[in-house]
Amino acid sequence: MEFPMNPLKPLTLLVAFLVFSSASADFGNWFVANKRLSTTLDSPTKKISYRFTCQENMTLSAIAVYCLEALVPCPAYQLSLQEDDNGLPTGTPLSFCSYVPQDHAWATLPMDAATLLKGKVYHIVLEADMLRGGGHSVGSIGNSNQASFLSTDVLNHIHPNDGSLDLQANTLFFDGSKWKELDQEPIYALYGVGSKFQGDVYDDPGVRPIYGKVLQGQSLHFHCGYTGKALAFRVKKRGNPSALRYQILVNDYRNHSCKPLCPAVVVPAGQITSNFQWVTVGIPEDVQRLFRAECWFFVFQTDSGRAAKNEDGCEDCYQLSDLGNSGGPAKAADLTFDGGPHLSRAVSFTDASDLTRWTDEFERDANVGVLGPPCKPENHQEVEPISTPILLENEPRAEP
């Protein structure tokens, strides 16, 4: 079965996403990370800020950040939460703590309580703490005593767990004289009293090679009976693969097996480029309305290709982009796409002929999503304001 497809350029997709996201419609992991980036703090005057829009009201209890590299002896750094003033941190901490970073590791740091408000912009600021919490300078910082902190490329402007907009998200760098927006995705987690958390813990961008009998994809657990009009996925090809096919599999949890919902949909190889690109393909009309609020496997396969020891892990194959958390921060599974029970996750089959054997990867998500209308709103939406009465002087009168 071959469907018309529409390869979308990233910008087009971003615009489309901004339009769709306002209606909370499409369901999938639209959050993208191509590579790890780091910013080094090797001077007492340099600072990093992770800017974000608060997703929900919370009373702060801890903040987690990821140190990509720490040269020993590593200086101490102060981490603080600050309010926003025209895009920049105010310089006045609402809460702060001091810590010594460790290489390639998340650090979750307890913070004094501070109230964060939904919709308000805040900064997590990292800077050298030359006093290490004491009264006199004990630290040294420089070329051989320094730490680098993680951000990722690209800047998504959405929250990873639910795809809601965060137009203010960015990583900022202070070089000693002025702040500069780096246009990189901030990597952080915030924890609040009462099991509240928010942030981006996708510290590990990756690819999922598709070749021969190896299938790759994403399970999506819709939150309502869903009408899926089209499938969108972010893919690239390597070498000269044969056509890509996608399958929708139904998970029969009683028998721990999957079976196809409909015949595979063919995507011609010529329509996929050698750079990562979002591609949308229609979902067969007769199955569009069949998606119950359950787990569905959207998996990709091709007849060609083989495993290889190259950087992509395969030849004459396709690669599906994904991202994940390398371990460390608490509640990481809840912070990644479709948080909470998190039944949506990346999946792979090592043998296309045996659909009872799959691996689903906790805290990893492939870039796959379904386009469709929004679920019925939940009961707890904000009530429309009561309209104000007609002004007394605007009331109809006998003497105009």
Next chain:
Amino acid sequence: MKRTVLSFLLLLFPFVRTWAAEPVMDSDLFQVCRVSASGTVQTGRYANAERTEQKALTIVQEQFGPVHPSVVPVLNDLATIQRYMGQYREAEKNYRWGLAIRQQKLGPADPQVAESLAYLAGLYTDLADYDEALLDYEQALSIRERTTGKTSLEVANILRDMGNLLTLMNRGSEATTALKRCLSIQEKAWGPEDLRLVETLELSARAAQTNGKGDQAEAFLKRALALLQKNLTPDRLEIADSMQKLADLYRSEGFSDKSKELYLKVAMLRDKLTGTDLYMMQPNLYGAALADLALGRLKESKGLFDRILKFRKELYGADHPKVALCLEDMAFLYEKEGKKEKALETLKEAKGILEKVLDPDHPAILRLQKKLDSISRPEKG
């Protein structure tokens, strides 16, 4: 001064009450209260709506504390209900409290601060505190222009209300400028045939009339009427209301034939608009009473006014400004009937009501006093 006191109180709050560490809100009950209050307002049962909204306020304050931004939408709705009830000072207190919370918690340039300022400005317009209202609108406009852009619909909304206010302040030229800008934004966003333009067109007509440009006012009202006639079925109250505004314009501009012809059409249209729910039908009945009055059908008009007055007293209470407005129009009718004493008595009753809820220099009170003086004045000759 009041704002300074409120800000000071807000600063003290952290010492008076700490945040609930792990709040639990009866969110279902809260939601039921919010939805129920909103629905009850639409049926005119304001006292019930106020009680329900108060309950919602208690729930949300218990969860977040009294100075949390989540409290503000509830405070605003409560204040709006109090506006309907004519409890202007209570409404002012609640709108102001909401504004102070938003200013402190979200910053003075937050779009939600603009919303609070617009609420207050509307209330001050009703209270004829026009300078204060204008100040609030200007501040709200500046925030909206910065946050949503100069051509957003949020900016247009403020310009529309500001235009209306400037008309009331007899600053017709500035009103026209604001409304022209508003109309241009709305036309660009909705297209020139959209029904939502009607309100702005009617306000533009009033501004033009204040400027002494009756022909422009007529053009605005004709365009509004044409939009309604094109988009709605002919048996709609909106069409009768719009036609009556045009008739009112002709009457005040001295075109009595044209106005009479239109009032007759309005009267025929209104006769067809019937219903059993008096609350819903009240605007139509009032319009019919005014049309009959304009046509000199004094007996029919009196019958309708009596019915509306009784209903308004039951609905709002005897001391509500809307009762006073009805009495003022009835006094006009008595005057037409030649019942001078009855007219004087009715005007005094109306003025007495307004004096209980509005400042003595409110234009409505001054207008009533002027009428009292003119009727009391002995006729020459």
